Amino acid sequence: MTQGDLHQRRPAQERTCEVRWIRPGRYGSEIDRWFSRFSQMPETRDDDYLISPRMPGLSIKIRGGASFEVKQQRGVVGALDITDAAAGSIDSWIKRSIPLPDVVDLSRPLEGSSWRRVSKRRQIARFPIDGSGGPECSVELTEVEVLGQSWWTLGFEAGGRGALGRIKHTAAVVFAEPLPTASAFRAEEACSYAEWIHGLGHPGGTR
Numbered sequence: 001m002t003q004g005d006l007h008q009r010r011p012a013q014e015r016t017c018e019v020r021w022i023r024p025g026r027y028g029s030e031i032d033r034w035f036s037r038f039s040q041m042p043e044t045r046d047d048d049y050l051i052s053p054r055m056p057g058l059s060i061k062i063r064g065g066a067s068f069e070v071k072q073q074r075g076v077v078g079a080l081d082i083t084d085a086a087a088g089s090i091d092s093w094i095k096r097s098i099p100l101p102d103v104v105d106l107s108r109p110l111e112g113s114s115w116r117r118v119s120k121r122r123q124i125a126r127f128p129i130d131g132s133g134g135p136e137c138s139v140e141l142t143e144v145e146v147l148g149q150s151w152w153t154l155g156f157e158a159g160g161r162g163a164l165g166r167i168k169h170t171a172a173v174v175f176a177e178p179l180p181t182a183s184a185f186r187a188e189e190a191c192s193y194a195e196w197i198h199g200l201g202h203p204g205g206t207r
Contacts, residue, residue, distance in 0.1 A: 088190030
């Protein structure tokens with residue numbers, strides 16, 4: 001392996017702020033219409049999450065069969081509290097990602113009980129704060145399939161300096177139009193994929 005190869009394999013590190021709500025079932029046509037007022041980019045991929053051994057505060061996954069990703073939770077840095085719309089804690093994360101070599105075949109789920117495949121079909125809207133193509137916040141409306149179950153999520157993520165403020169600014173824009181149903185996003189529904197995925201398949205587990 002050359003020095004150039006080593007440099008390409010060096011983990012890329014990113015700091016992010018994130019908040020995500022996860023619900024069972026599918027989001028339906030009303031939520032689809034509510035979110036469709038924003039320009040979106042579709043993405044479909046399978047992620048394999050390491051679920052055993054459990055390491056609280058860490059999310060370890062193979063992202064779309066293309067990279068090995070480790071995310072470390074750094075704690076709660078803020079909260080959303082939008083009346084009749086959304087409430088939830090905003091977490092800080094450090095993310096490190098290593099590209100996987102092309103020879104690795106991850107088209108099928110990893111064997112054994114240590115990994116869990118999560119299939120995601122996402123609609124991603126991006127919100128540059130100043131309109132100049134600078135730092136932005138991404139908002140994802142996602143359908144999820146895991147263990148034969150259907151779930152859906154709404155998530156906000158921003159990276160770099162000022163990420164917390166960008167999430168709050170973007171959430172105010174997104175929730176400026178009332179939700180199509182009376183059900184607001186509740187604080188107890190807000191959690192990371194890593195937190196939620198560990199509860200699936202266990203008695204009484206909903207996350």
